[in-house]
Amino acid sequence: MAGDTLTSTEYIQHHLTNWTYGKYPDGHWGFAHSSAEATDMGFWAIHVDSMLWSILLGTLFLLMFHKAAKSMTAGTPRGLQNFVEWVVDFVNENVRSSFTAKNDLVAPLSLTIFFWVFLMNFMDLVPVDWIPLAAKWVGATLFGADPHHVYFKVVPTTDPNITFGMALGIFVLMLYYSIKIKGIGGFFGELALQPFGKWGMPANLLLEGISLISKPISLALRLFGNLYAGEMIFILIALLYSGGFVWGTIGGVLQLGWSIFHILIILLQAFIFMVLTIVYLDMAHQHH
Amino acid sequence: MNINLTLFGQTFAFIVFVWFCMKLVWPPIMAALDERKKKIADGLAEAERGFKQQELSEKNAEKKLSEARQQASDILSQAQKRSNEIVEDAKSIAVEEGNRIKEAAHAEVEKEVNRAKEQLRNQVSVIAVAGAERILKKEINAASHQDILDELATQI
Numbered sequence: 001m002a003g004d005t006l007t008s009t010e011y012i013q014h015h016l017t018n019w020t021y022g023k024y025p026d027g028h029w030g031f032a033h034s035s036a037e038a039t040d041m042g043f044w045a046i047h048v049d050s051m052l053w054s055i056l057l058g059t060l061f062l063l064m065f066h067k068a069a070k071s072m073t074a075g076t077p078r079g080l081q082n083f084v085e086w087v088v089d090f091v092n093e094n095v096r097s098s099f100t101a102k103n104d105l106v107a108p109l110s111l112t113i114f115f116w117v118f119l120m121n122f123m124d125l126v127p128v129d130w131i132p133l134a135a136k137w138v139g140a141t142l143f144g145a146d147p148h149h150v151y152f153k154v155v156p157t158t159d160p161n162i163t164f165g166m167a168l169g170i171f172v173l174m175l176y177y178s179i180k181i182k183g184i185g186g187f188f189g190e191l192a193l194q195p196f197g198k199w200g201m202p203a204n205l206l207l208e209g210i211s212l213i214s215k216p217i218s219l220a221l222r223l224f225g226n227l228y229a230g231e232m233i234f235i236l237i238a239l240l241y242s243g244g245f246v247w248g249t250i251g252g253v254l255q256l257g258w259s260i261f262h263i264l265i266i267l268l269q270a271f272i273f274m275v276l277t278i279v280y281l282d283m284a285h286q287h288h
Numbered sequence: 289m290n291i292n293l294t295l296f297g298q299t300f301a302f303i304v305f306v307w308f309c310m311k312l313v314w315p316p317i318m319a320a321l322d323e324r325k326k327k328i329a330d331g332l333a334e335a336e337r338g339f340k341q342q343e344l345s346e347k348n349a350e351k352k353l354s355e356a357r358q359q360a361s362d363i364l365s366q367a368q369k370r371s372n373e374i375v376e377d378a379k380s381i382a383v384e385e386g387n388r389i390k391e392a393a394h395a396e397v398e399k400e401v402n403r404a405k406e407q408l409r410n411q412v413s414v415i416a417v418a419g420a421e422r423i424l425k426k427e428i429n430a431a432s433h434q435d436i437l438d439e440l441a442t443q444i
Contacts, residue, residue, distance in 0.1 A: 022292065039290055047294040054298060058305045065313045072320035074327055088317050105306075108314035112306045156298075161291060165298025169306075 006148075008239055015128060015235050017151040018047035018159060019135075033149040047159055049135075054156040057119040061112070087115060091274070098278045101285035103177075106278060113166070114274040120156045121227055121266030125259055128154075128234045157227040157269075160220065167220035170277050174215070177284040186287070215280050219273065226269050230262050409441040416440055 006014065013035060020038040022045020023029050031048075032038035038045060068084035077085050091111045099106050132152040139150035156162040178187045191208040192201050237258060240251030417437065 018294075020290075020292075041292070042290070043292050045290070045292040045294075046297055047292070050294055051297050051301070055301050058301060062305060062308050062313065065309070065317070069313050069316040072316050074320050074323035084317065085321065088314075088321070092318075105310060107318075108310035109306050111314065112302075112309045116305060159294065161294035162298045164291070165295045166302050168295065169299045169302045 011239065012235055014148070014151065015132065015153070015231075018153050019049040019151040020045050021048050022046060031149075032151075033146070035151075047153070047161060049151070049153045050156045050159040050162050053123060053154060054120060054162055057123070057156070058112075058116050061115045061119055065111075065115070087111070094275060095278055098275065099282045099285075101181075101282065103281070103285065105173075106281055109173075109281075110274045110278055113277055114270050117157060117166075117223065117273050118267060118270035120162070121270055123155045124158075124227060124230055124234065124262060124266060126154060127255070128231070128238045155227060155231055157223055158231045160224045163220040163224040164216075166273075167216035170219065170280065171216035174212075174280050174284045177281060181285050182287060215276075219276055219280075223269050223273050226265055230258075230265055233258055234262075409444060412444050413437045413441050 017035040017038065020032040020041065021030070022032065022038070022041035024037070025040055032041060032045070064080070065084055068080045072081060088111060091114055092107055095107045095110050131154045132150075135152035136147050136150045139145040139152075140147040153159065178190075182190065191212065192198075192204050194204055194208060196204055234255065237251050237255045240247045240254070243251075417433075
């Protein structure tokens with residue numbers, strides 16, 4: 001599967017490059033034809049594939065849950081409603097056990113995070129070449145693009161922009177609620193007066209500042225790292241398919257094993273992302 | 289792996305999705321879940337009440353039953369008493385009646401005896417007179433010897 005003329009390195013690199021639309025250094029906007037071009041675009045570029053899948057999956061999640069929500073009955077639940085209730089109950093249980101303050105935002109936020117991240121992670125279980133190959137075919141035949149320049153990453157959570165984007169939203173919420181609940185003075189006091197008292201203010205600020213910043217960063221990096229590594233292994237396994245029958249068979253077995261193990265990881269990572277969000281927001285709501 | 293605009297694109301999508309979920313997904317689901325919770329709680333309370341009711345009615349029924357049993361035994365003993373009385377009454381009436389009949393019979397018998405005696409006496413006196421006639425071979429005036437005949441009759 002490594003492709004007709006691609007080397008292993010090129011194959012891997014191709015799989016790790018996003019479909020990028022951005023501003024070239026010379027000022028005009030367009031799709032990047034290589035990862036080097038994408039890098040050159042700097043900040044003014046957008047990963048079309050990440051955004052596409054992210055929004056697609058988020059919309060799928062909302063449509064599904066909204067459909068169930070519209071036809072909710074208090075009677076005996078069936079089919080979709082049953083599943084949705086199960087998920088909602090699970091999330092609600094977690095919010096209740098970890099979040100002590102009263103806030104109507106946290107539970108729906110947690111539900112969105114959990115299911116959306118789960119769906120985005122889930123794309124990792126789709127064999128790594130299926131969708132990119134389909135995209136390559138569509139790009140080459142319908143749009144006349146050079147097949148080697150059609151990049152298509154399917155798992156949004158392997159894109160740090162996606163995980164950091166969500167962590168950024170959560171970080172803003174943490175700051176907002178910290179200030180809203182404790183006031184600017186209270187929040188600043190929390191950062192500056194612990195743990196060494198007022199004479200150790202610079203050290204306090206440094207320590208607490210790092211601990212504050214590290215929350216969203218660790219949140220985003222954990223999800224990204226797990227999924228990126230998982231996808232990497234899938235790509236490496238997929239490389240085996242080009243090694244003939246024996247290697248291909250070994251690859252098949254490995255892929256099956258890793259996929260089964262990965263089911264655990266994608267669920268776990270979605271869950272951890274949700275629980276940490278709840279815990280961080282709970283901390284933002286508490287006076288110390 | 290470059291950090292770029294995608295970051296804010298995702299943050300924006302995130303905000304929109306959370307907002308949608310908060311407005312249109314979470315509340316109706318929670319409302320339905322709460323409603324069901326309430327329904328179940330109500331049902332349980334209802335069941336509890338029904339159970340209590342049943343216990344109460346069982347106790348009530350038990351009381352009624354024992355009352356009825358008491359009443360029945362009262363009625364039974366009363367009836368027994370009444371029947372005994374009736375039997376006693378009947379006995380005494382029967383005895384009285386029997387005595388009366390016996391007395392009447394006695395009287396009747398006596399009357400009959402007396403009548404028979406009277407007839408016998410008359411016949412005896414006739415026979416005696418006939419006998420005497422035959423003995424004396426002469427006509428005797430019955431009337432003049434009436435006192436003798438009467439004496440004879442009383443001796444029989």
